[in-house]
Each structure stands twice: as C-alpha cells, then as structure tokens.
Amino acid sequence: xxxAPHPALAAYLLGLADDELxxxxxNSEWCGHAPILEExxxxxxLAQDELGHASLWYRLLEGLTGERPDRLVxxxxxxxxxxxxxVELPKGDWAFSMLRQFLFDAAEAARLGxxxxxxxxxxxxxxxxxxxxxxxxxxxxxxxxKRLGLGTHESHQRVQAALDVLWxxxxxxxxxxxxxxxxxAGGLVPAAEDLQAAWEAxxxxxxxxSGLTPPADRRPAATDRANHSPHLAPLLEEMQSVARLExxxxxx
Amino acid sequence: xxxxxxRFEVFEQEHPAQPHRNAGAVHAPDAxxxxxxxxxxxxxRPDCHSxxxxxxxxxxxxxLEEIEAAEQLATPPPAEGTPAQLYQVFQKxxxxxxxxxVVHVGAVEARSAPEALDLARQRYEGxxxxxxWIVPEASIVRSTPGEAASLFAPARDKPxxxxxxxRVLTQMRAVKSGETGAAPGETEA
Numbered sequence: 325x326x327x328a329p330h331p332a333l334a335a336y337l338l339g340l341a342d343d344e345l346x347x348x349x350x351n352s353e354w355c356g357h358a359p360i361l362e363e364x365x366x367x368x369x370l371a372q373d374e375l376g377h378a379s380l381w382y383r384l385l386e387g388l389t390g391e392r393p394d395r396l397v398x399x400x401x402x403x404x405x406x407x408x409x410x411v412e413l414p415k416g417d418w419a420f421s422m423l424r425q426f427l428f429d430a431a432e433a434a435r436l437g438x439x440x441x442x443x444x445x446x447x448x449x450x451x452x453x454x455x456x457x458x459x460x461x462x463x464x465x466x467x468x469x470k471r472l473g474l475g476t477h478e479s480h481q482r483v484q485a486a487l488d489v490l491w492x493x494x495x496x497x498x499x500x501x502x503x504x505x506x507x508x509a510g511g512l513v514p515a516a517e518d519l520q521a522a523w524e525a526x527x528x529x530x531x532x533x534s535g536l537t538p539p540a541d542r543r544p545a546a547t548d549r550a551n552h553s554p555h556l557a558p559l560l561e562e563m564q565s566v567a568r569l570e571x572x573x574x575x576x
Numbered sequence: 577x578x579x580x581x582x583r584f585e586v587f588e589q590e591h592p593a594q595p596h597r598n599a600g601a602v603h604a605p606d607a608x609x610x611x612x613x614x615x616x617x618x619x620x621r622p623d624c625h626s627x628x629x630x631x632x633x634x635x636x637x638x639x640l641e642e643i644e645a646a647e648q649l650a651t652p653p654p655a656e657g658t659p660a661q662l663y664q665v666f667q668k669x670x671x672x673x674x675x676x677x678v679v680h681v682g683a684v685e686a687r688s689a690p691e692a693l694d695l696a697r698q699r700y701e702g703x704x705x706x707x708x709w710i711v712p713e714a715s716i717v718r719s720t721p722g723e724a725a726s727l728f729a730p731a732r733d734k735p736x737x738x739x740x741x742x743r744v745l746t747q748m749r750a751v752k753s754g755e756t757g758a759a760p761g762e763t764e765a
Contacts, residue, residue, distance in 0.1 A: 360581070362602050366616035373730070459726035464612050471605065 328388045329444050330512055332503025335406065337388070337447070338396075339501060339549055341381035342407035345397060346556070347428060348374030349563055353415050370425065370461055377454045384446055398567035402557040406549040410493035412556040419472050419482040420490070426465035427494040427527060432458045434522040438514035447512070466530055473534030484536055495544035498523070584610035585635060585711075586618055587628040587666075587680065596628055598666065598677040598709075607631070607717040615719075615727050624728045627719040634715040636689035638708050643697075651694065654687035661685065661712060663692035665700060668707035678709045 328334055351371035358364035382393035410428070415421045436458060439451035472483040498520035508515045531538055581603040587596040599618045604610035610629040619627065638646075662685055666678035681700050686692035692710045719727055 360603060362604065362613040362617055366613060369616050376734070456726055457730040460615075460730070463723075463726070467609055467612060471609070 326387055330503065330507050330510060332501070332507055333444065333447075333512060334385055334388050335501060336504065336507065336513055337381050337385045339406045339408075341378045341385060341396075342405050343411055343428070343497075344374045344378035344381065346405070346407045346559065347411040347425070348372070348378060349559065350411060350413075350415055351421060351425065354421060359418055366464065367421075370464070373457050373461065377457075380450050380454065384450055387446065394567070398564045400560075402552055402560050403550070405552065405556060405560070407552075407556070408493070408496040408549060409546050409551075409553045409556075410490060410496060412553045412559065413490075413493065414555055416486065417482055419479065420486040422465055422468045422472065423483055423486040424490055425461070426469050426530075427490060428497070429458060429462040429465050430527045430530070431494070431497045431519070431523050433462050434519045434526070435514060438519065442513060443511040469530065469536070470534045473531070473536045480535060483534075487531070487536055488539055491539045492541065492543060492545035495520070495542065496546050496549075499544055499547040499549075501549060581605050583632040584614070584629040585632050586610075586614040587630075588614075588618055588624055589626040590623050592625055596626070596680040598679070601632060602629070604629075611717055611719060619728060619731060623732060625724070626721075627727070628716050630711045630716045634712055636693060636708075636710040638693060638710075640704075640706055643693075643708070651690045654691060658687040660687050661714060663689065663696075664711045664713055664716065665692070665696040666709035666711065667700065667705045669703060669705060671706060678707060683713065 348371045351367060351374065354364065355368045355371070356364065358367050378397075379393060382396055385391065385396075386393060410424060413420075413424070432454070436451040436455040440448050440455065442448040442451070469483065472479045474480070498516045500516040504513065504516060507513045528538060582605075583601050584604055584607070585601050586599045588599040589596045599614075602610055602613040602617055604613050607629060610631075611627060614627050614629050615624075618624075662683055664683050665681050667681050668678045682696075684692050684695040684699060686695050689710045689712070693708055696708060696710065697705075
C-alpha cells in the first residue's frame with residue numbers, strides 16, 4: 325500500500341471503476357441478443373473491455389486502500405457503490421444501449437486524455453493504457469449513432485428518444501465529487517468543467533452530424549454518486565449471486 | 577425479401593513480412609463498419625498488423641476446375657476504350673491448411689476482372705493454384721497505420737483463456753462430487 329496523494333483520490337478512482345463495471349455488466353446483457361451476429365461479438369468485446377478497465381482502476385485503488393477488487397465487486401451493497409445512474413439504467417433497445425455507450429465513450433475520451441497528465445503517475449499510466457482502447461470504442465459507437473440517426477424514420481426516432489432520456493443522466497458524469505476541486509488544483513485530476521466543455525463540444529457536433537438534437541436543459545439527473553436509481557440493486561443481486569453462493573474464499 | 581447485409585471478405589496481415597490472408601467474411605451495411613466488424617470478429621486476440629475488407633460481390637473467384645472449363649470458351653475482350661485499373665491477386669496454394677483460404681500474391685493492371693485473371697495466371701504461375709481471387713483495388717478499404725494502435729494493440733497484452741482456465745469449474749466439480757460437502761445453501765436430498 326502506498327500513501328494516497330490526496331484523501332479524496334480513492335473515492336474518485338472508485339467512481340471510475342464502478343462506472344466501468346456496471347456499464348460493462350449492463351452491456352453484457354446483449355450477449356446473444358444483439359441485432360446481428362457481428363455486432364453481438366463487437367458489443368460483447370466492448371462490454372469485456374469495460375470490465376477490464378474497471379479491473380485496472382480497482383487494482384489501483386487496492387494499492388491505496390488495500391481493498392481487494394473481488395470483495396468490492398461481489399460483496400458490496402448498492403448503497404456503497406459510487407457509479408453514476410446512467411450506467412444503472414436497463415439496457416432498453418439497441419439505440420438506447422448504443423447511445424449510452426457513445427456518450428460514455430466520449431466522456432472517457434475527454435477524461436483519459438487529461439488524466440494521462442495527472443501528477444499521480446499510476447493514474448496517468450492507467451489512463452494511457454485504457455485510452456488506446458477507448459479510441460476504438462468511440463469510433464465504433466460514433467459510426468453506429470450516425471447510421472441510426474440518419475437511417476430510417478424508426479431508427480432516428482428511437483435514438484432521439486434515447487437521447488432525450490439519457491442526456492441529463494450523462495451530465496452526472498461531470499458532477500464533481502467531494503474534494504475534487506482541491507485535487508484538480510493539485511494537478512491530480514482534470515477539472516470537471518473542462519471535461520464537460522470538451523465532451524459537449526465533441527458530442528454535440530457528432531449528434532448534429534447524425535441529425536440528432538440534445539435537450540436544451542443542462543441540469544444533471546443526479547449529482548451525488550451515493551444516490552442510486554432503483555435499477556442498481558437488482559443488477560447487483562444477479563451479478564453477485566454466484567460469488568455470494570460460493571463465499572468470499574473463492575478467487576475470481 | 578433478403579434483409580441480410582452485404583458480405584465483405586476480410587484479409588488479415590499478422591506481420592509486415594507476411595502477405596494478407598483471407599480470414600473469413602463479415603456482414604456490414606458499408607465498408608467502414610465492415611472494417612470495424614472485421615476487427616472485432618477476427619483480431620480480438622491474435623496479433624494483427626493490417627486489415628483489408630472488400631465487398632464479396634466485387635470479387636472474381638475462380639477454381640482450377642472453373643478455369644479449365646472456361647478455357648473452351650474465349651473470354652470476351654473488354655469494350656473499346658475501357659480504362660485499365662488495378663486488381664489485387666490472391667491464390668489458394670494448398671489444400672492442406674483448412675483455415676488458410678487465399679493469400680495475397682501481387683497486383684496487375686487490366687481493363688476487366690477476367691483480363692486481370694488471365695494476366696495474373698501468366699505472371700504468378702510456377703506453382704499449383706487451386707483458387708484465384710481477383711479483387712478490384714478501388715473496392716478495398718484498409719486499416720491505416722495511424723489507427724493500427726487503437727485497432728490492434730489492445731489485443732496484444734490480453735491473455736487468451738479457455739473457459740477451463742478458471743478454477744471455479746474444478747471447484748464446482750468438487751462440490752458436485754461431494755468432496756467438499758454440500759455447497760452453501762444446498763440441502764441434502
């Protein structure tokens with residue numbers, strides 16, 4: 325264990341890890357159900373990548389707090405999770421899941437690029453590692469959003485409806501957590517408002533290019549990562565059921 | 577109504593010193609998504625240096641038998657004034673490797689695909705070829721060196737694991753055979 329450069333850093337890393345884990349788990353629900361075989365494989369790959377990224381953040385966190393990733397993932401109650409509500413929402417239709425992944429990938433692209441320069445070197449190294457893969461994710465989801473947005477009347481309507489629902493949830497990704505401003509001042513993590521500005525610039529341009537319009541309201545659906553939607557608990561119950569059956573002694 | 581998307585053939589190069597080989601095919605609405613699908617379907621784990629995709633309907637494919645049968649009929653010459661274009665040439669050179677279909681051997685300039693096949697057979701003779709593929713250069717979409725890192729690098733440091741790698745399987749077997757007693761929550765029958 326090494327001393328954390330700031331007491332709030334562990335909570336920040338936990339948020340990153342939980343977002344990736346829950347989104348990856350949600351997306352894995354498409355496995356065997358995607359509209360075509362090729363995209364089934366691609367989306368399962370994406371889901372697995374997010375779980376891999378979660379694992380990297382959990383291991384970094386373990387270095388600071390000593391908490392084992394397996395315990396955090398499989399033996400923690402919903403109230404102790406720190407993911408944003410966007411990743412908890414049920415998978416919905418294909419447009420909804422693809423758009424959620426797109427909005428998340430764009431946020432990752434903005435965050436990881438800046439986090440790569442963190443004064444906390446281990447976070448910078450992890451960000452660089454993840455960023456390479458996220459470039460591909462963003463390209464993949466952006467290509468799909470464009471085709472859904474400009475495709476048929478139905479595909480356009482579905483992805484626009486998804487955007488109307490997801491937009492306020494996506495804004496929670498940029499709600500600063502406790503101590504975040506101080507960490508930004510110390511060069512540990514990027515400024516939340518910079519991330520949001522970069523994200524909005526990229527996302528709004530891509531959405532317009534796809535014939536889609538984000539809602540004018542800029543209020544996030546939630547701001548405190550300790551509050552969760554009713555969808556998280558059932559998700560965890562299923563995800564944790566096997567591990568809890570076997571008990572904490574089994575390695576995963 | 578046929579609702580299936582068009583098929584694209586995928587050519588994969590594992591190392592800069594090796595030729596592109598046909599890896600299989602993907603369905604996609606267009607070439608860009610075909611390239612992305614090809615990446616996800618064929619290069620998730622193994623090493624890859626470059627990927628090409630081409631719409632299957634643009635490819636002239638001829639087996640040895642088809643070529644021999646066609647030699648009784650003369651290939652009609654292309655219309656007067658047809659401009660020459662580049663065609664990539666692929667061969668199936670062996671019957672042994674079930675997984676290797678055609679491999680890239682070079683390119684020829686011709687005014688039509690059948691003419692390209694004739695030229696290719698003259699230029700790339702010298703060994704037995706079981707199947708020829710002639711692919712118009714203009715129909716090929718390639719991964720660029722700039723995007724190689726995001727497309728292929730992440731696969732490299734990921735271990736490829738069969739399901740049997742995970743210890744829980746043996747654990748479950750032990751539980752089932754009663755070696756470690758009943759699993760938590762399980763009651764005696």
